Amino acid sequence: MNETREFQEIAHCGGQVIFTVSRDENGRRRYQITWQSSRPVPAAIYAIYALSQGIPVADLPMGGVGAPWPEPPVPGCVPVFIASDSEGKFGFQCPRCDQYWRTKGGASICPYCGVKAGRHEFLSAAQRVYVQLYCEKLDEALSADDDGAHVINMDAVADAAGKNVEKPPFYYAEQSQQKQFDCSACGEFNDILGRFAYCSVCGTRNDLSEFEESTIPAIRDNLNRGAIPSNCLKDIGSAFDAFVRQYAGQLIRNRPMRSARRARIGKMRFHDLAATRRELLGGFDIDICEGLTELEIATVTRSFQRRHVYEHNGGEVDEKYLRDSGDTSVRLKQTIREAQAGVHEFASLVLRMARNLHRGFHDIYEPTKAAIDRYAEKKRLEALQRQHPVPLLNTAGPRLRGE
Numbered sequence: 001m002n003e004t005r006e007f008q009e010i011a012h013c014g015g016q017v018i019f020t021v022s023r024d025e026n027g028r029r030r031y032q033i034t035w036q037s038s039r040p041v042p043a044a045i046y047a048i049y050a051l052s053q054g055i056p057v058a059d060l061p062m063g064g065v066g067a068p069w070p071e072p073p074v075p076g077c078v079p080v081f082i083a084s085d086s087e088g089k090f091g092f093q094c095p096r097c098d099q100y101w102r103t104k105g106g107a108s109i110c111p112y113c114g115v116k117a118g119r120h121e122f123l124s125a126a127q128r129v130y131v132q133l134y135c136e137k138l139d140e141a142l143s144a145d146d147d148g149a150h151v152i153n154m155d156a157v158a159d160a161a162g163k164n165v166e167k168p169p170f171y172y173a174e175q176s177q178q179k180q181f182d183c184s185a186c187g188e189f190n191d192i193l194g195r196f197a198y199c200s201v202c203g204t205r206n207d208l209s210e211f212e213e214s215t216i217p218a219i220r221d222n223l224n225r226g227a228i229p230s231n232c233l234k235d236i237g238s239a240f241d242a243f244v245r246q247y248a249g250q251l252i253r254n255r256p257m258r259s260a261r262r263a264r265i266g267k268m269r270f271h272d273l274a275a276t277r278r279e280l281l282g283g284f285d286i287d288i289c290e291g292l293t294e295l296e297i298a299t300v301t302r303s304f305q306r307r308h309v310y311e312h313n314g315g316e317v318d319e320k321y322l323r324d325s326g327d328t329s330v331r332l333k334q335t336i337r338e339a340q341a342g343v344h345e346f347a348s349l350v351l352r353m354a355r356n357l358h359r360g361f362h363d364i365y366e367p368t369k370a371a372i373d374r375y376a377e378k379k380r381l382e383a384l385q386r387q388h389p390v391p392l393l394n395t396a397g398p399r400l401r402g403e
Contacts, residue, residue, distance in 0.1 A: 008176045010085040011161030013043035017081055017134070017152040019141040029142050035081045039155065042088030046105050048120040049077040052139065054132030056080075056120040078135050082127060083154060089191065091174040092122040092200065100124060102174055102191035103200045108368060111190060111197035114254055126172035133170055184209040186371040187378070196246050202371040207246050208358040215239045216347050229338035230310045233346060237271055237307035240350045244270040244288075247361050251284060254365070271304045273297070286360030288353040296349055302327050303346040306336060 015037030024030055037043050047060035049072045058073045060080075069079065084090050089102045094110035101111050109116045123131065134152065141150035152170055161173045180191045183199035183206065190200055196207045216239070223232040248270070252262045261283065270276045273289075280286040289297050305325035309315060317334045321327070330336055 005176060006178050009162050010087055010089070010174045010176055012154055012158045012173055013037060013041055013084050013086045013088070014039040014155040014158035015043065015083055016154060019138050019150040019152075021141050021144070021147050021150065023147060031138065031142060033079060033081065033138075035083065037083070037154075039086075039158065041086040042084070043086075044084040044088050044090075044105060045081050046090070046119070048080050048082065048123075048131070049073065050080050050120075050131050050135055052076055052078055052135055054128075054135040056123055056128070056131055059119050078138055080131050080134050082123075082130070085174040086158065089174065089189065091124045091127070092119075093124040095121055099193060100175070101177060101193070101197075101200060102189075104189050106188065106371070107200045109198055109200055109203045111192050111200045112194075114198055114203070114250055114365065116203075124172075130170055130172055181206055181209075185367060185375070187375040188371065199367075201368070203365065203367040204362065204372070205247070205250075205358065207243055208354060211239065211243050211354050212351055215243075216351055220344065220347060223340055223343055229340050229343045230306075230315065233303060233338050233343050234307050234310055236343070236347050236350055237304055240354065241270045243354055244276060244357060247357055248280075250365075251361070255284070257283070271307060273301045273304055280357070280360075284360070284364065286357060286363075288356045288360075290356045292349065292352060298326060299345065300349045300353070301325065303342075303349075306338070309336060 015035060018034040018036070020032045020034065022030055022032075035045055047062050048056050049058040049060050050056045051074065057077060060069060060072075062069065072079075082090070084105065085102075088104065090105045090107075091100060091102050092107045093100045094113060094115060095117065096115040097110060097113040099110065099112040105119075107119050107122050110122070137150065137152055144150070153168070154170065156168045157171050157173075160167050160171055177191045177193045179193075179195050179197075180189070182189055183202060183204055185204035186199060186202035188199060188201040190197065190206075196205070196210065198205050216236070219232050219235050219239070222235075223229060248265055248268070252265050265279060265283075268276070268279065277287065277289055280288055289300075292300070302325045305321050305327070309317060309321050313321075315335050315337070317330050317332055317336060319332065322330075322332060
């Protein structure tokens with residue numbers, strides 16, 4: 001996926017919101033809301049219900065053309081249209097951690113802290129100002145003496161983006177972040193600060209896909225290109241430590257536990273396989289070594305201990321290594337070396353442990369099944385289409401003699 005420049009302002013998609021005010025047969029004021037756009041950029045909208053004071057209170061599923069809207073949760077609520085940026089994405093902001101991200105519009109979970117909420121609760125600060133002004137504009141339209149159309153011109157908002165000009169009242173723009181990814185579980189787009197996060201639509205973390213599709217393959221590639229094997233082993237150990245730290249951080253943030261235990265896990269380094277396994281299994285019923293043989297566990301343990309020797313002793317065996325690794329093939333002060341095949345084996349075993357942690361974590365924090373099922377069905381239909389393509393119709397018409 002192409003990366004957008006970090007923290008670039010992205011203009012609103014533009015368009016117009018039109019309030020058409022009229023009177024019924026009894027002379028009571030009524031209104032119709034229309035959104036339209038003709039700008040040559042991607043555009044999408046969703047709707048929420050807001051109190052007339054401009055306070056968001058609920059999502060408003062619009063359904064298909066002609067489908068009736070659900071009743072508002074409170075009588076007198078105003079339907080508010082919120083349009084995307086000029087890339088067809090929406091910005092959101094978490095009410096718990098205050099962090100910002102972008103997605104295509106179906107946000108149900110904060111990608112940073114994991115809190116779940118309705119989409120209307122994730123509106124950014126700028127969008128909340130827009131909702132308030134929107135409701136004020138509708139109130140002005142209903143209070144006007146004359147019936148007719150009252151327009152919120154979002155094209156003017158779009159035109160003002162990135163320019164040193166006075167911004168129109170309804171102005172807001174979105175901002176690209178640092179990491180853009182399509183969720184491996186539900187296919188939805190996310191644009192986040194940093195690198196690791198939950199998918200904001202289904203709640204699946206992206207750490208594993210990054211680890212097995214980017215981090216470990218890059219280290220393997222360096223190894224195959226002639227990189228020093230001991231350096232690659234250290235890189236794998238550091239990457240696994242960072243991987244476990246992300247999941248552990250979410251567990252201690254979102255699971256009830258004693259403060260002492262929270263502090264202990266927060267300070268852990270996850271190179272000690274026995275301690276890491278014991279902490280995750282005892283506290284969360286997650287066995288990162290599930291499916292590994294005793295020989296494979298011993299191999300991983302030894303590799304992590306060798307990483308310590310390279311990192312802190314310049315490759316010379318110390319008493320700690322002899323005591324903790326169980327390696328009887330070397331002597332005190334002996335310089336150890338790595339074979340390329342052994343480092344590849346370490347990478348494979350670490351990947352298996354990473355998958356165990358990811359699976360166990362999501363047994364606790366279950367992703368949204370509906371979003372994942374929709375994506376699976378979409379992929380199934382696409383696969384069927386590739387296997388049985390529909391022949392194109394011949395639209396050229398009959399050829400005339402002599403052509």
